[in-house]
Amino acid sequence: MKTQLSHLDALEAESIFIMREVAAEFERPVLLFSGGKDSIVMFHLAEKAFWPAKLPFPIMHVDTGHNFTEVIAYRDRRVSETGVRLVVASVQESIDRGRVVEETGPKASRNRLQTTTLLDAIEEHRFDAVFGGGRRDEEKARAKERVYSFRDEFGQWDPKNQRPELWQLYNGRHKKGEHIRVFPLSNWTEMDVWMYIARERIEVPSIYYAHQREVFKRDGMWLAVTPYVTVLPTEAVERRTVRFRTVGDASCTGAVESPAVTIEAIIEEVAASRLTERGATRADDRISEAGMENRKKEGYF
Amino acid sequence: MELLRFATAGSVDDGKSTLIGRLLLDAKQIFEDQLEAVERTSRDRGFDYVNLALLTDGLRAEREQGITIDVAYRYFSTPKRKFIIADTPGHVQYTRNMVTGASTADLALILIDARKGMLEQSRRHAVIASLLRVGHLVVCVNKMDLVDYAVEVFERIKAEFTEFAAKLEFADLTFIPISALDGDNVTERSAKMPWYSGPTLLWHLENVYVGSDRNLIDARFPVQYVVRPMSNEYHDYRGYAGQVAGGIFRPGDEVVVLPSGFRTTVAGIDSASVSLEEAFPPQSVTMRLADEIDISRGDMICRPNNMPTQSQDVEAMICWFSPERTLTARTTLAIKHTSRAARCQVKALRYRLDVNTLSRDESATHLAMNDIGRVSLRTTVPLLYDEYRRNRTTGSFILIDEATNATVGAGMILGAG
Numbered sequence: 001m002k003t004q005l006s007h008l009d010a011l012e013a014e015s016i017f018i019m020r021e022v023a024a025e026f027e028r029p030v031l032l033f034s035g036g037k038d039s040i041v042m043f044h045l046a047e048k049a050f051w052p053a054k055l056p057f058p059i060m061h062v063d064t065g066h067n068f069t070e071v072i073a074y075r076d077r078r079v080s081e082t083g084v085r086l087v088v089a090s091v092q093e094s095i096d097r098g099r100v101v102e103e104t105g106p107k108a109s110r111n112r113l114q115t116t117t118l119l120d121a122i123e124e125h126r127f128d129a130v131f132g133g134g135r136r137d138e139e140k141a142r143a144k145e146r147v148y149s150f151r152d153e154f155g156q157w158d159p160k161n162q163r164p165e166l167w168q169l170y171n172g173r174h175k176k177g178e179h180i181r182v183f184p185l186s187n188w189t190e191m192d193v194w195m196y197i198a199r200e201r202i203e204v205p206s207i208y209y210a211h212q213r214e215v216f217k218r219d220g221m222w223l224a225v226t227p228y229v230t231v232l233p234t235e236a237v238e239r240r241t242v243r244f245r246t247v248g249d250a251s252c253t254g255a256v257e258s259p260a261v262t263i264e265a266i267i268e269e270v271a272a273s274r275l276t277e278r279g280a281t282r283a284d285d286r287i288s289e290a291g292m293e294n295r296k297k298e299g300y301f
Numbered sequence: 302m303e304l305l306r307f308a309t310a311g312s313v314d315d316g317k318s319t320l321i322g323r324l325l326l327d328a329k330q331i332f333e334d335q336l337e338a339v340e341r342t343s344r345d346r347g348f349d350y351v352n353l354a355l356l357t358d359g360l361r362a363e364r365e366q367g368i369t370i371d372v373a374y375r376y377f378s379t380p381k382r383k384f385i386i387a388d389t390p391g392h393v394q395y396t397r398n399m400v401t402g403a404s405t406a407d408l409a410l411i412l413i414d415a416r417k418g419m420l421e422q423s424r425r426h427a428v429i430a431s432l433l434r435v436g437h438l439v440v441c442v443n444k445m446d447l448v449d450y451a452v453e454v455f456e457r458i459k460a461e462f463t464e465f466a467a468k469l470e471f472a473d474l475t476f477i478p479i480s481a482l483d484g485d486n487v488t489e490r491s492a493k494m495p496w497y498s499g500p501t502l503l504w505h506l507e508n509v510y511v512g513s514d515r516n517l518i519d520a521r522f523p524v525q526y527v528v529r530p531m532s533n534e535y536h537d538y539r540g541y542a543g544q545v546a547g548g549i550f551r552p553g554d555e556v557v558v559l560p561s562g563f564r565t566t567v568a569g570i571d572s573a574s575v576s577l578e579e580a581f582p583p584q585s586v587t588m589r590l591a592d593e594i595d596i597s598r599g600d601m602i603c604r605p606n607n608m609p610t611q612s613q614d615v616e617a618m619i620c621w622f623s624p625e626r627t628l629t630a631r632t633t634l635a636i637k638h639t640s641r642a643a644r645c646q647v648k649a650l651r652y653r654l655d656v657n658t659l660s661r662d663e664s665a666t667h668l669a670m671n672d673i674g675r676v677s678l679r680t681t682v683p684l685l686y687d688e689y690r691r692n693r694t695t696g697s698f699i700l701i702d703e704a705t706n707a708t709v710g711a712g713m714i715l716g717a718g
Contacts, residue, residue: 003549003581004512007304007383016585017544020526024598024640048573049585052538053530136374143373163708164372164397164622166404168544169637169699173706187385189376 008196015042015184016049017168018147019131022182023049023056025172026129029182030087030122033059035071035205036247038133038185041193044202045184046131047082058085060127062118064110065092066228066250074205089121106230107218109252119155122179129172131182137189148172149181157181191270198263208266210243210258221254245270302378305506308387308402308435310426311412316443320412320481321375321388324503327488328377372402381507396656396671397622399426400711403433404697407511410439410502415448415478419461421657427462428656431469432618432673432713434693436514438471439505445494446480452496468659473509477502515582516692520548520556521609522602523639523685523695528587540571540587541596546639546694547687548604549581550588557605558596559685564605565592582694599641601685601695609685609695615645615678616718617689618654619668623702623709627667628676634709636680638698644681645700651675677718689713 005013022029031046033039046055061075079086091113094100099120100113122130136142146162148170163171174180185193197204214225216235222242223229228251231237242255243266260266311317375386387402389395403409409430413423430438440462448454455478466474477486478497485491488503500508525543550556554567568589570577580586588602596602603609621628628647636645653665653674661675668674689696700710 003515003517004303005584007302007378010304010583013544013583013585017525017583020542020585021640024526049542050526050528051571051573051587052532052535053528054532137376143375144371162371164401164711166401166699166708166711167693167697168405169697171637171699171701171706171708173635173701175706187374187376189378189383191378192383 008192008199011188011192012045012048012196014168014187015045018170018182018184019046019049021170022129022131022172026180028125028127029057029129029131030125030127031055031057031059031131032133033061033075033086034133034247035061035075036133037193037197037204037208038135040202040204041188041196042131042133042184043078043084044200054082055084058087060087060089060121060125060130062089062114062121063091064114064249064251065090066110066226068205068207068224068226068244068247068250070207071205071247074203087121087125089117091117093117094120106232109249111249111252114249115155122155128174128179129182130179131184133185134181134183135185135188135190135193136183145183145186147183147186149183150174151179151181153177155179191267194263194267194270198267204263205247207244207247210241210261212239213242213255214238215240215242215255222257223252223254224250226250302380303382304385305382305408305509305511306385306387306406307408307410307506308389308399308406308430309410309412310389310399310402310430311422315412315414315417316481317388317412320441320443320479320487321386323481323484323487324386325375325377327484327503328379372398379503379507384506396425396429396620396673399429400433400620403430403435404693404711406430406433406435407514408437408439408506408509409435410441412441412443413458413462415442415444415454415458418458419465423462424465425656427466427469428659429673431466431471434470434690434713436472437475437509437511438466438473439475439477439502441481441502442476442478443481445478445485445491446483450478450491450493452494455497472514475499475505475509477505516547517549517581518547519607519609519687519692520550520554520602520604521546521687521692521695522550522588523641524596524598524600524602525640526598527596538589539593540589541602542585542587543640544585545580545582547582547692548607549579550602551579552576555605556590556602557608558590558594559601559603559608560611560683561594561596561600563592563594565590565594567591599639601639609687610717611683611685612717613680613683614648614717615680615684615686615698615712616651616715617676617678617698617712618673618715619676619700620673620711621668621670621709622711623707624670625705625707626702626709627669628672628674628710629667633703635701635703636678636684636698636712637701638684638686639695641682641684643684644703645678648677648679651677675715676712678712686714688716 091110094117095102100116215222216237243258260269373388389398389402411426442455442458459476479486486501524541528540530538552567557564568591570580571587632647636643652661652663687695696714698712699708702709
């Protein structure tokens with residue numbers, strides 16, 4: 001008789017425990033769903049946690065309007081397959097309503113504007129717990145993030161004022177107007193996520209696999225030619241075989257050159273990679289070393 | 302691949318951050334962009350070597366003070382195991398962080414500076430690891446390069462520590478002489494210490510057996526959430542979701558549901574659409590029972606011939622965390638124990654423990670932040686618990702300030718008193 005769990009089983013058990021705990025102790029949870037691999041794994045875990053019942057909460061897509069069409073198609077397919085309720089929080093609407101001002105210039109990005117859209121949606125729908133796919137291995141500022149991350153009424157995170165988390169006893173008590181971010185994948189690494197996707201045979205959007213695409217080099221990264229970016233005269237557009245390691249706003253998510261067309265090939269590539277996924281593919285994280293710490297304080301994911 | 306969680310503790314300058322940086326680097330978990338950032342910062346700050354400690358300092362607030370102020374979690378893996386490190390700072394005022402890090406750890410790693418030998422802090426770290434029932438302790442005697450790799454220094458520290466640890470409870474105690482800066486005996490055997498024939502630190506972490514630390518005897522299943530799909534396909538499905546906290550459950554087992562005392566049998570154990578033949582800690586499953594019984598969150602499923610204590614009286618060791626208020630007799634708090642929430646009042650503070658000397662101060666009138674002491678509690682509803690030494694899940698609780706909702710204390714149950 002074998003009573004020792006593999007590391008993926010142990011991680012899965014922990015994440016499911018966290019999701020059930022939140023569903024039991026909060027009135028209006030929501031799961032952030034971008035169509036990226038982390039949110040896909042989170043969604044899959046939620047389905048397992050409450051099976052055979054449907055998810056006892058909706059999913060929410062913070063939509064910058066700068067989407068990869070493959071990702072939106074994937075999102076809509078998953079929604080119709082599972083019958084989950086989808087809430088779309090639109091950055092375009094925030095711009096139209098004057099809540100935020102769009103950046104200008106060829107390198108403008110809507111990445112930062114998402115924070116306002118997210119916080120407005122949380123308030124509008126009175127969500128009190130927001131599941132995010134953040135992992136502690138992503139970035140130094142996340143290494144001390146709690147599983148239950150408390151936000152004040154302004155959605156702000158104060159690193160010095162977080163609750164200690166002992167054993168698996170999560171303290172979910174909160175006041176009206178406060179909400180928590182919950183990170184069920186806190187203890188997962190990029191590699192764990194891919195190994196789990198492979199093991200569970202979870203479908204991911206096609207842009208994670210190698211494909212031919214028009215790209216150009218900016219700040220050392222391959223960016224896709226989309227209606228949302230302006231290619232500068234000095235930037236040469238080329239057709240290359242690439243794939244995406246993360247899925248975010250199409251205007252600032254870089255592709256990597258890769259021949260990987262299967263999950264197994266992606267896992268090999270991740271194992272051999274000498275760059276972090278954010279270092280390799282996210283222009284938004286290159287702002288500064290303390291960039292993430294600042295944005296988290298403002299209420300970013 | 303298995304999972305091993307370990308906590309590290311050390312004093313300010315004993316090289317803990319360097320050691321963790323070294324483990325991550327040698328396990329190839331440091332990426333080029335991270336290493337470049339550290340090389341750049343090392344140059345900017347005038348170090349003439351790459352300061353690996355910079356790999357792990359997190360928040361700017363800490364970088365400015367040059368210390369770490371909270372538990373940070375790090376990850377690395379080898380083909381054998383995935384490791385989760387709870388990296389806790391060692392200052393006196395951060396006992397709270399060490400307790401937090403140790404609460405989920407299978408193993409604790411304590412660093413001692415070979416030049417300084419055992420300090421008060423080393424003793425405190427060992428006591429906390431023992432209190433939190435971290436069964437496996439590794440003592441790394443670091444900076445061996447600064448004492449000419451002398452076997453006498455290592456043996457002296459080992460003897461002193463062993464004598465102290467005899468008063469504590471560890472399943473195993475391992476000593477390793479290392480130099481984190483140069484990597485000696487961290488992942489590679491050191492040629493400079495031929496007198497040492499034991500394992501390298503990484504080999505030990507990869508091979509130490511922790512499988513027997515879980516309680517597979519006392520079947521305990523705290524009900525976390527009731528699954529009722531009420532769909533056409535699963536019209537009558539009613540499942541009790543939770544994480545197995547002890548023992549092994551199988552379909553057909555006779556079980557009793559507490560606190561009601563109703564008896565029934567396990568009809569099935571589901572992990573999503575897969576039916577399991579057995580469930581053991583720490584699996585998250587959904588249990589179906591043969592009879593329809595009224596069961597809700599906070600109830601516990603166990604075996605009729607092996608039940609936890611059901612009592613409103615709890616004797617426990619408490620570590621107090623609050624900077625704002627103290628714990629005294631009559632303090633009223635919220636308590637969370639497994640999936641059960643209640644309120645409690647401190648009936649008596651029995652003593653405050655001096656974690657450096659293990660002496661008990663029975664004249665103590667309060668516990669302040671980072672104090673550890675024994676208390677007697679009375680809860681508003683009975684808790685279903687075991688001694689912490691038998692079960693870390695059903696034997697632990699947290700205390701919550703009802704006004705601020707802050708977590709102000711952690712408790713380890715000794716019994717019903």
